[in-house]
Amino acid sequence: MKEILRKLTNFKLSGMAKTLASRNQYAIENSLSYLDFLELLLDDESVNRQNNSLKKRFSKSKLDSSKTLSMYDFTYQPELNKQEILDISSCRFIGEKKNIIFMGNPGVGKTHLANAIGLEALKKGYKVLFIHANDMVSKLVSSKGDGSYFSVLKQFLSxxxxxxxxxxxxxIPLNHVDEFFEIIRHRYENNSIIITTNRSFEEWGNIFGDVVLASAIIDRLVHHAHIFRINGESYRIKSLQSMKNTKK
Incomplete structure (x- = not known):
């Protein structure tokens, strides 16, 4: 047994190594054939690798594990089509290279929904990265100074x-707008993006300080996109009111 465990470890079959003893006992007690025994071990290795892959992808994604779809209060946003959101969470849009845009005032749950869909994508084996718009631009600009630009760019594109x-x-500072555009341009019709924004498209010219470039960004984002406009009240106000009512 020790020699088999050593070989499994050397071959990096940790899933099989973890369950070898228990599977061997099970096989003996149930008179399993060699092939059935091997199939159980291979299933254990497959599950172990899937779990390890999910953990690694989650760690790199920067997603919040607490912001799931089950934790989103759809009753507080009655105008939002729950069934449509659940359909989006199937993540078919990723295979179709489509985008998702959540628009609405601060606090209506845009970030929560984006994060929740990201978590669903991880479960389906996709690589996901969550980042604040200004942080993304800052990273790209800073990377030009230390020579890591193409490495950072690859992080956002891959x-x-x-x-x-x-x-x-x-x-976004006018001299940094090109960095944002490059991400959108490279991902256009290649990989999916989810955008959350508290501004209407008409205001994006002010955000980027360049109406023409803003128009080019919008054009690429909305060409293949599902757009959700959330008009409800802020969840933060709801939480504040609940706290006040609790204290009464």
Whole structure:
């Protein structure tokens, strides 16, 4: 047994190594054939690799594990089509190279929904990255100074789903707008993007300080996109009111 475990470890079959003893006992007690025994071990290895892959992808994604679809209160946003959101969570849009845009005032749950869909994408084996719009631009600009630009650019382009949060929360400096455009341009019709924004498209010219470039960004984002406009009230206000009512 020890020699088999050593060989499994050397061959990097940790899933099989973990369950070898218990599977061997099970096989003996149930008179399993060699092939059936081997199939059980291979299933264990497959599950172990899937779990390890999910953990690694989740760690790199920067997603919040607590912001799931089950934790989103659709009753507080009655105008939002729950069935349509659930359909989006199947993540077919990623295979179709389509985008998702969540628009609405601060606090209505845009980031929560984007994060929740990102978590669903991870479960389906996709690589996901969640980042604030201004942080993304800052990383790209800074990377030009230390020679890591192409490495950072690859980070934003190689994932199956890039979630850019809070576009419009702060203006993007005019001399940095090209960096944002490059991400959109390279991912256009190649990989999916989810955008959350508290500004209408008409205001994007002010966000980027360049109406023409803003128009080019919007054009590429909406060409193949599902757009959700959330008009409800802020969840933060709801939480504040609940706290006040609790204290009474």
């Amino acid at each position: 994932v199956d789903l890039l979630i850019i949060d809070e576009v419009g929360f702060k203006k």
